[in-house]
Amino acid sequence: MAKIDDVARLAGVSKGTVSNVFSQKRPTSKKVTERVLKASKELNYVPNHIARSLVTKKTMAIGLTIPHGNFFFSAFHNQFINGVVLEASRYGYRVLLDMLPVLEVKTPSLTSYPIDGAIVLGPTEEDERIRLLHMNGMPFVTVGKILNGQVKEAPTVNNDNIQIVHDICDYLIARGHVNLMFLNATEGMTVSVERKAAFIEALAKHRIAVRDAMHHYKPRIQSEQYLRYGYAETIRVLRESEEKVTAIIADDDRAAFNAMNAIQDLGLRIPEDISLFVICVDLSMMHQTVPPLTGMDLQPSELGAQSVKLLMHKLGSIEGDYPNHIIIASKIVEGASVLQRLNH
Amino acid sequence: MAKIDDVARLAGVSKGTVSNVFSQKRPTSKKVTERVLKASKELNYVPNHIARSLVTKKTMAIGLTIPHGNFFFSAFHNQFINGVVLEASRYGYRVLLDMLPVLEVKTPSLTSYPIDGAIVLGPTEEDERIRLLHMNGMPFVTVGKILNGQVKEAPTVNNDNIQIVHDICDYLIARGHVNLMFLNATEGMTVSVERKAAFIEALAKHRIAVRDAMHHYKPRIQSEQYLRYGYAETIRVLRESEEKVTAIIADDDRAAFNAMNAIQDLGLRIPEDISLFVICVDLSMMHQTVPPLTGMDLQPSELGAQSVKLLMHKLGSIEGDYPNHIIIASKIVEGASVLQRLNH
DNA sequence: CTGAAAGCGCTTACAG
DNA sequence: CTGAAAGCGCTTACAG
Numbered sequence A, B: 001m002a003k004i005d006d007v008a009r010l011a012g013v014s015k016g017t018v019s020n021v022f023s024q025k026r027p028t029s030k031k032v033t034e035r036v037l038k039a040s041k042e043l044n045y046v047p048n049h050i051a052r053s054l055v056t057k058k059t060m061a062i063g064l065t066i067p068h069g070n071f072f073f074s075a076f077h078n079q080f081i082n083g084v085v086l087e088a089s090r091y092g093y094r095v096l097l098d099m100l101p102v103l104e105v106k107t108p109s110l111t112s113y114p115i116d117g118a119i120v121l122g123p124t125e126e127d128e129r130i131r132l133l134h135m136n137g138m139p140f141v142t143v144g145k146i147l148n149g150q151v152k153e154a155p156t157v158n159n160d161n162i163q164i165v166h167d168i169c170d171y172l173i174a175r176g177h178v179n180l181m182f183l184n185a186t187e188g189m190t191v192s193v194e195r196k197a198a199f200i201e202a203l204a205k206h207r208i209a210v211r212d213a214m215h216h217y218k219p220r221i222q223s224e225q226y227l228r229y230g231y232a233e234t235i236r237v238l239r240e241s242e243e244k245v246t247a248i249i250a251d252d253d254r255a256a257f258n259a260m261n262a263i264q265d266l267g268l269r270i271p272e273d274i275s276l277f278v279i280c281v282d283l284s285m286m287h288q289t290v291p292p293l294t295g296m297d298l299q300p301s302e303l304g305a306q307s308v309k310l311l312m313h314k315l316g317s318i319e320g321d322y323p324n325h326i327i328i329a330s331k332i333v334e335g336a337s338v339l340q341r342l343n344h
Numbered sequence C, D: 001c002t003g004a005a006a007g008c009g010c011t012t013a014c015a016g
Helices: A004-011 A015-023 A030-043 A049-056 A075-090 A128-135 A161-174 A190-205 A231-240 A253-265 A300-314 B004-011 B015-023 B030-043 B049-056 B075-090 B128-135 B161-174 B190-205 B231-240 B253-265 B300-314
Strands: A061-067 A094-100 A117-121 A140-143 A156-159 A180-186 A215-218 A247-250 A275-279 A294-297 A325-328 A331-333 B061-067 B094-100 B117-121 B140-143 B156-159 B180-186 B215-218 B247-250 B275-279 B294-297 B325-328 B331-333
Touching: A004 A015, A004 A030, A015 A030, A049 B049, A061 A075, A075 A094, A075 A117, A075 A300, A075 B075, A117 A128, A117 A300, A128 A140, A140 A300, A156 A161, A156 A300, A161 A190, A161 A247, A161 A275, A161 A294, A161 A331, A180 A190, A180 A231, A190 A215, A231 A253, A247 A253, A253 A275, A300 A325, B004 B015, B004 B030, B015 B030, B061 B075, B075 B094, B075 B117, B075 B300, B117 B128, B117 B300, B128 B140, B140 B300, B156 B161, B156 B300, B161 B190, B161 B247, B161 B275, B161 B294, B161 B331, B180 B190, B180 B231, B190 B215, B231 B253, B247 B253, B253 B275, B300 B325
Parallel strands: A061 A094, A061 A117, A117 A140, A140 A156, A156 A325, A180 A215, A180 A247, A247 A275, A275 A294, B061 B094, B061 B117, B117 B140, B140 B156, B156 B325, B180 B215, B180 B247, B247 B275, B275 B294
Antiparallel strands: A094 B094, A294 A331, B294 B331
16 A cells, blocks of 8 residues: 555655645645646555544544344334434545444453544433543434433433323324323333333323333343334233223334234234334335334434434534534324224 | 553553553553553543554454445345444444445545455445455455456355346246246346346246346436335336236335335235235345235345455454355245236 | 644564 | 554644
8 A cells, every 4th residue: 555655755745745635735736736646546545544533633433322232223223324324424424333232342442432423322321331432522412312410411312202202192092092001112211211201191191090011111132032022011911901901102113013913913903903003113114014003203314314413513514503402303104003992 | 531651651651561451462460450550540541543553554443335325224234234233243343334425525535444344235347346445455345246357256245146036936937927027126236137137047947038027127326216116117017018917026125115005006916916026025024014025035134244254254353264255045935925826 | 835844642573 | 571762654833
């Protein structure tokens, strides 16, 4: 690999001038520019990104940390990553996928991240990632609110989880469903904390108490059960619950699918016997199930894009004022998986 | 951010010693190690990854270049990325998502990649990415064969595209389907080249000629039509084709969904009127459609994992002999979307 | 507009 | 086992 000295020598200029031709930070005369470009081409020279980063303190990469076990992304992750990558590329940034936990790495990865900033998806109540980022002075944006005031005023992009759960409960209750079962996200994540509180509150408005059978947490990501979440819960509750559950709220597409399978295996039908409402939907998928699912579109792609924009503002790539907290709209998309109960 | 000099001074040792404590490349005495660690903790010191990379010539990151327009990953990409990330983390490597085309970046990204190696998904016949990687002496692995001998003997992980198309055609023909319609991948990709040739060959075995209506290419990724691929083609061919098509082979889940919608919009049923066979399936999704789709499981996650392993071998993280070409098995998973024709 | 020199924060022979 | 010094390939004041 040719380096800047080689080009400088061949073009008969100084290293600084070659640097300027590539970085465009200072003007260079036409003649010199051409000589440098010609020499570079001849030597197949491209500037060394690492060396540049060392002095500019910019890597032009952002980290995307997603909780990660031995599992597959859901449709939500999929669209979220799409939104992030696409928006980041608009600012010349690349995206480093940073999964946790990193499995059995010999040398614990103690080095500072080679990134300019990070996006943290799904912060938990005591989030080690956030502690580290904060300690290292790394700019970051969380997708999902940070609770417990670990870091005050951290920039955040979020759905309005509380409003969402209220909307869903109101929607179901208006259609005659009082015995709901909520397949919530993993315990300890801020999103599940907010949702549970909202669930209790929303039902309390209608004088409905939340029994144990009505609320479930997703297993931790490292768990064997993670991918099957929703199946066993649905089987158990529909079989054993005394007051009959008539509607299920699923946390994501996978939980919804598992619930669908459980309902089918019990010989029940959707929505005649059990209604199903899914959060985090992938619209293209909703139309292919039978019946098409009714759900809440969280706009994951937009969440991703807006979190990049917010981070770009923190990094100085977007100038001027900018909100520190961004709420992404979400709306109910009606399919045919929720029954309007007649005996209401 | 504390740097190595600060720690060395506080611990009363040289920079080299601090370096050794963290890199473990040379032994350090217990006493000294403890002093250094204590000082590091006190100063919140973590080694600067960039500075280390500059001298070691290792970034501990691999690039994943995926053709990318303004679109969403399919289930195939989703699982592929999962396989890559998970396997890479086993070797202490991070993954840099490198999408093409990068949109309107001001300074064309002319710098050398801050990665140790790359995985190129879906090489095209004249692939600019491969030309660049090769020119820069960057180790890389392609997923999908390189045609045209741009680079001789490039390490490759692949499905056996030719065998796959033969298997699919044999499967459909054995069930009485002779008028097939193949929704192939994008023109110019090696996978679509191989598949088309195999399609013609497989049908020729049974003395069936391939008419225009029977073979289609996916629009380029930048195209507006990309996401809708399969809908218009299905409508048109089912309406206008003289000899009636009875089975459709879809390139991926999205194309299959679009074809399903088209079939439904024409008032036809699967599989009674039209059979559907999907390549690149996501098993969890296949079971939720009605009818469940019959398809060819390409094991995208395994493709991803094996391409990482092959790359790790090139980078010296895996020692010993290693094959330069790896074929990932694929198998037909039967749902209920292909009809056994009686009048055969 | 251009050059010479210092410096980014590490690692690595070399010497002891 | 430890230290002093050179060097990785760039950028950036500073001077002209």
